[in-house]
Amino acid sequence: MTRKSGLAGFLGQRWAVLFLLLEVIVFSVIGEGFFSLNGVQIVLFYGTSLFLLATAETFVIVTGGIDLSVGFIMGFSAVVSAKLVAAMAVGGMDPLPAILIALVATLLIGLLPGLLSGFLVGWLKVTPFLATFATGGIVYGVSLLLTGGGETKGVPDLANVIGNSYFMYWAPGHGLSFFTRPEVVRGTRVLEIIPSMLVVTAVVVIAAAWVLNRTRFGRHAYAIGGNEDAAVRAGINIRRHYMVIYTASALFSTLAGLIYMLEYITGKPDAGTSYLLDSIVGVVIGGASLYGGAGTVWGTILGCLILSVLETGLRMAGVPTFDKFIAVGLILILAVLIDQFFPELIHKED
Amino acid sequence: MAEHALARESRGPALSVFGRNWAIFFLLLMFVVFVFSGRNFLTVANLQTVLYSACTSLLLAYAETFVIIARGIDLSVGYVMGFSTIVCAGVIRDLYATQFGVHWPAGAAIAVGIVAGLAASLACGLASGLLVARFRVPPFIATLGVLGVAYGFTLHASDGGFPIAFLPNVMTGIGNGYVYYYNPALHAHSFFGPPAGTTAQQIKDLVRLFPNSLILTLVCLVVLWHLLKNTRFGQHTYAIGGSLDAAVRAGIDTRRHLLQVYVLSALLSGIAGIVWVFQTGQGNFVPMGSNLELFAIAAVIIGGASLNGGKGRIISTLVGVFILGILANGLALSGVETFWRYIATGVILIVAIVVDQLFPDLF
Numbered sequence: 001m002t003r004k005s006g007l008a009g010f011l012g013q014r015w016a017v018l019f020l021l022l023e024v025i026v027f028s029v030i031g032e033g034f035f036s037l038n039g040v041q042i043v044l045f046y047g048t049s050l051f052l053l054a055t056a057e058t059f060v061i062v063t064g065g066i067d068l069s070v071g072f073i074m075g076f077s078a079v080v081s082a083k084l085v086a087a088m089a090v091g092g093m094d095p096l097p098a099i100l101i102a103l104v105a106t107l108l109i110g111l112l113p114g115l116l117s118g119f120l121v122g123w124l125k126v127t128p129f130l131a132t133f134a135t136g137g138i139v140y141g142v143s144l145l146l147t148g149g150g151e152t153k154g155v156p157d158l159a160n161v162i163g164n165s166y167f168m169y170w171a172p173g174h175g176l177s178f179f180t181r182p183e184v185v186r187g188t189r190v191l192e193i194i195p196s197m198l199v200v201t202a203v204v205v206i207a208a209a210w211v212l213n214r215t216r217f218g219r220h221a222y223a224i225g226g227n228e229d230a231a232v233r234a235g236i237n238i239r240r241h242y243m244v245i246y247t248a249s250a251l252f253s254t255l256a257g258l259i260y261m262l263e264y265i266t267g268k269p270d271a272g273t274s275y276l277l278d279s280i281v282g283v284v285i286g287g288a289s290l291y292g293g294a295g296t297v298w299g300t301i302l303g304c305l306i307l308s309v310l311e312t313g314l315r316m317a318g319v320p321t322f323d324k325f326i327a328v329g330l331i332l333i334l335a336v337l338i339d340q341f342f343p344e345l346i347h348k349e350d
Numbered sequence: 351m352a353e354h355a356l357a358r359e360s361r362g363p364a365l366s367v368f369g370r371n372w373a374i375f376f377l378l379l380m381f382v383v384f385v386f387s388g389r390n391f392l393t394v395a396n397l398q399t400v401l402y403s404a405c406t407s408l409l410l411a412y413a414e415t416f417v418i419i420a421r422g423i424d425l426s427v428g429y430v431m432g433f434s435t436i437v438c439a440g441v442i443r444d445l446y447a448t449q450f451g452v453h454w455p456a457g458a459a460i461a462v463g464i465v466a467g468l469a470a471s472l473a474c475g476l477a478s479g480l481l482v483a484r485f486r487v488p489p490f491i492a493t494l495g496v497l498g499v500a501y502g503f504t505l506h507a508s509d510g511g512f513p514i515a516f517l518p519n520v521m522t523g524i525g526n527g528y529v530y531y532y533n534p535a536l537h538a539h540s541f542f543g544p545p546a547g548t549t550a551q552q553i554k555d556l557v558r559l560f561p562n563s564l565i566l567t568l569v570c571l572v573v574l575w576h577l578l579k580n581t582r583f584g585q586h587t588y589a590i591g592g593s594l595d596a597a598v599r600a601g602i603d604t605r606r607h608l609l610q611v612y613v614l615s616a617l618l619s620g621i622a623g624i625v626w627v628f629q630t631g632q633g634n635f636v637p638m639g640s641n642l643e644l645f646a647i648a649a650v651i652i653g654g655a656s657l658n659g660g661k662g663r664i665i666s667t668l669v670g671v672f673i674l675g676i677l678a679n680g681l682a683l684s685g686v687e688t689f690w691r692y693i694a695t696g697v698i699l700i701v702a703i704v705v706d707q708l709f710p711d712l713f
Contacts, residue, residue, distance in 0.1 A: 066490070068644070126703045127657045129423070129490075133644055134696040134703075141692030149689065277498060290488050322505030329498025336487045336495070 015338055016285055016299075019331075020306050027313030034316045041195065047308040048201045049074065049256045051301060053272065053279040054286075055208045056252035058300045059245050061283050062212065064225040064292025065121065065128030067246070069136030070253040070279055072143070073113050074272025077257025079143045079152055081106040082267025086154035095158035103258055107251070113139045114250025115243065122242035132246075143269035152267040163262025167194035197259045204255060208248075209297035221245060225292025278307050281328055285335045306331065372705050373653060373669045376698075380673065384680030391683050398561050402526075404675040405563035405629070406431070408668065409622035410646040411653075412574050413615040415667045418650050419578075420611045421591040421659025422482060422489035426497040427619040428642030430474045432635045433500040434623030436507045438467030439514040439633020446518055456518035464624055471620025472613065474500050479612030483605040493612075497643075504635050514633030525628025529560035566625065570618075575664040587611060591659030648695055649674050652702040673698065 028035035053070045060067040081102045088098035113135050120131035146152075165179055170191040174182040184190060212218035224231040224238055232238055253272070260271045285303030288295025307328060314324055368375060384391045410427045417424040442463035445454040454462075474496050481492035505511055523543075531544050535552050538545035544556055578584035586607050590597040597604050627633055653670030655662030677698070678691050 120700065120703075124704055125707060126700070129657060130647075130651060130699060130703055133648070134699040137644075137648075137692045137696030137699070141689050141694075141696065144689035144692065145687060148687075277494065280494065281498075284491060290490055320506070320510065322510055323502055325498045325505065326502030329495045329500075329502065332491065332498060333481065333487075333495035336481075336491050337485060340485050340487065 016287070016302050016306065016335075020302065020309065023306065023309045023313060027309065027317060031313050031316035034313055037191075037193070039312070039316065041192075041198075043305070043308050043312045044198050045195055046312055047304055048195075048197050048259055049272065049275055050278055050282060050304045050308060051201050051205055052252045052256040052259070053275050054282040054300045054304045055205055055297055056249040056256075057279045057283045058286075058288060058295055058297055059208070059212065059221065059252075060128065060132075060249050061280075061288050061290060062221050062225050062292060062295050063242070063245055064228070064290075065132075065242075065245075066280070066290065067117070067132045067249050068129065068276065069113060069117060069132040069139060070249065070256075071272035071274070071276040072136040072140040072269075073110060073250050073253035074257040074260065074275065075267075075269040076113070076139045076143045077106050077110045077254040078261045078271040079146050079257075079267035079269055080109055081258055081261045082152035082155050082265075083146055085156065085159065085261075086152060089154060089156045095156035098156070099159055099162070099262075106258060107254055110250055110254025110257070111247055112250075114247035117250070118243035118246035121246060122239040140269060147267070147269060150268070155261065155265040155267075157265070159262050160265045163197060163259065163265070165196045166192040167196050167199050169193070197263060200255075200259065204252065205297060205301060208252070212297055217241075217244070222293055225294075227293075278304075278328065281332045281335075282307055284332060287339075289339075373666065373673065373702070377669055377673050377676065380676055380680065384676065384684065388680050388683035389685075391680060394559070396679070396683070398528075398558070398564075400672075400675055400679050401567065402561045402563050402629075403679075404671055405567050406622040406626055407642075407645065407649065407675060408567055408671050409570065409618050409625065410642055411649040411667045411671045412570060412664065413618035413622075414643070414646045414650045415574075415653075415655065415662050415664060416578070416587060416611050417489070417615045418647070418655050418657060419591045419659060419662045420587050420608060421594070421657075422608070422611070423647070423657065424478065424493045424612065424615045425490065425643050426474060426478060426493040426500060427615065427622075427646055428640065429497045429500040429504065430471050430616050430619040431623040431626065431642065433474065433504045434467040434471045434620035435626050436504050436514065436633050436635050437470040438463045438624050439517060439627050440507055441466040442517050442521075442627075443514055443633070447516060456520050460518065460521065463627075467624045467627075468617060468620050471616045471623065474619075475613035475616025476609075478616070479609035482612060483608035508633065508635050511635050513635075517627070517631060517633070519631070521628050522631035524562060525625070525631070527562045528558035529562065529565065530558070532557040532559075563625065563629070570621075571664065571668065578664055583607075583610070588660055591661070593660075645674060645695070648699050651706075652698060654702070654706065656706065 024035075031039075033039055053074060056070050057067055084102035084105055085098050088101065089095060116138075117128075117132050117135045120126040120134070121128050165181070167178065169177050169181055170193065171177075171182045171184045171188060174184065179196060181190060212221065220231065220236050220241055223234065223236060224241060228238065256275075257267075257271060261267050282303035283295060283300050284290070285306055286295065286299030286301070287303075288299065310327055310331075311321070311324055314327070315321055390396055410431060413427050414424055442459045445459035445462055446456060447453075477499075478489075478493045478496045481487040481495070482489050508514060527542060530539065530541060532539040533545045533548050533552055533556055535555065536545060536547060538547070540546070542562075544553065548556065578587065586597065586602050589600065589602060590604055590607060594604060649670035650662060650667050651657070651670070652673055653662070653666030653668070655666065674695060677694055678688070681690055681694070682688055
């Protein structure tokens with residue numbers, strides 16, 4: 001089985017690219033202010049959580065599994081990090097070290113659900129659907145217990161400053177400045193370019209794409225998804241591999257939760273539940289197969305962009321947001337039908 | 351299989367019997383614990399509440415049972431239920447209200463509403479069935495797509511999730527009614543309604559037995575049990591789940607059969623939606639995040655079915671639903687925070703799957 005490199009696989013999904021272009025054109029015409037720097041940044045801002053969760057989902061789907069816990073882990077991470085920051089802030093700690101400690105601690109705690117799912121799938125041979133559902137249920141329950149069903153307040157404002165900062169600012173007379181807003185006269189318009197959290201997301205996604213595409217670990221993931229028996233006979237330690245795959249998935253979801261906490265300075269158990277559907281749809285539109293062995297991170301990002309543009313475009317065009325669900329469902333059905341009728345369009349690697 | 355058989359023999363017969371029927375033992379154990387820990391758990395009123403609120407979960411789990419035995423999965427059951435709820439309630443409200451100049455009698459409006467709710471769910475079932483059977487789309491994806499579309503239409507029809515109110519009062523009378531009433535003050539008893547002459551003060555002393563929902567639950571139980579166990583439809587469902595190739599070679603029209611399975615699943619979910627309208631007296635949509643489909647799947651799996659198809663029974667699903675139902679009820683009455691329910695469900699699910707692997711011939 002030879003896999004095309006990321007770019008060729010990307011162009012292999014021509015229909016998805018065309019669909020994205022079509023969407024952009026339609027919304028540019030009907031949506032006020034869609035085709036602008038701001039519009040693009042809103043699309044990408046909405047996309048950050050989705051990109052991370054869908055990347056998590058891609059790792060699992062490539063091995064032929066499915067991860068139903070991504071959204072719950074995201075909520076869990078948002079709750080845990082918000083609780084930790086708030087507790088340390090109440091204890092009188094400076095905001096910056098408090099936030100940093102909370103981020104690192106939550107990243108470690110967030111590995112636990114991944115280890116549980118990986119153990120269930122790898123060692124106990126539990127179907128991924130059920131293993132991750134069980135993990136998701138437990139994690140959701142714990143988040144609800146921690147918050148008592150509500151939101152976690154008391155996160156210092158510094159989190160807001162970090163979470164909603166931009167990579168670059170441009171103001172007349174000040175030139176470019178990075179990460180910190182230039183001190184300008186009140187009322188002067190400052191051009192904000194690329195949200196910082198998007199930079200973080202981009203770095204993580206590029207790293208994930210590299211791991212899946214270029215490393216032995218990634219190749220083994222495709223091998224396991226293509227044929228588990230053959231992978232075992234080829235000497236791949238599939239137990240350990242599943243463990244790492246599900247832990248990586250949990251790590252990406254945890255990161256999404258941390259970004260949520262920084263952006264909204266709160267933690268709530270439901271932070272990620274609405275992304276579960278979108279993340280799976282994004283992966284499938286991106287050309288992955290639920291039977292495993294196919295799919296790329298770049299294809300997934302393309303799929304997520306289609307969803308993110310749809311969401312933002314509909315909102316800017318004044319269409320009720322709940323019509324989005326109809327569109328997402330139809331696009332998903334369309335994607336799989338195209339997959340069935342023109343398999344050569346998507347599964348270039350077969 | 352040989353390995354498994356060997357493993358089971360070495361465990362001895364007693365353990366094997368326990369392993370195969372662990373769900374029932376677990377249900378009994380849980381029941382006994384809650385009798386001691388729960389306030390008013392072992393009362394006629396509370397046990398009837400459990401039965402009453404299990405009605406919709408049971409219908410969804412029955413729907414899922416057929417699909418899972420046929421080696422599929424239906425992620426849309428909760429949303430088809432919500433869609434049917436909104437369509438049914440919306441039609442009844444519009445016909446019953448005078449806004450269109452025609453004031454239909456309650457009975458006719460309700461009848462048309464039920465038909466409309468069933469038609470809405472039928473459309474969903476046909477969509478997922480055609481996608482799975484004709485176009486060979488993986489069931490997970492096909493039903494996920496239908497989920498999105500059904501959810502969107504549900505939100506659209508309810509203006510973003512507002513409950514549809516102003517339905518005829520007779521609906522909750524039926525949905526929350528009981529078969530048998532006894533008024534101790536008057537020494538009078540009656541069926542399907544309080545005895546004549548019952549005053550408002552006496553209402554809380556009424557003895558009520560057999561919620562109407564229980565009748566529907568029992569009818570569905572018997573009909574579906576018969577359908578799965580004794581008919582050709584049921585046999586073919588097991589055959590397709592066991593091996594699709596073998597089923598095709600045995601001459602089963604698998605396309606038509608799979609279509610029927612998904613339509614049946616959607617119709618049962620639709621009935622659940624209509625029951626929900628009768629029980630709540632309004633068209634309250636089922637919000638995303640209540641994860642009804644996941645609880646339905648969990649109940650089926652805890653009952654002993656396998657996602658690999660070919661295995662599962664209606665009675666086992668019943669046990670699975672009551673494990674989750676009594677868990678929620680018992681925890682609440684024991685003063686435990688309801689959030690533990692999610693954790694407990696996850697843990698029980700893991701236990702169910704692990705036991706299933708240790709004792710492959712469960713049930």
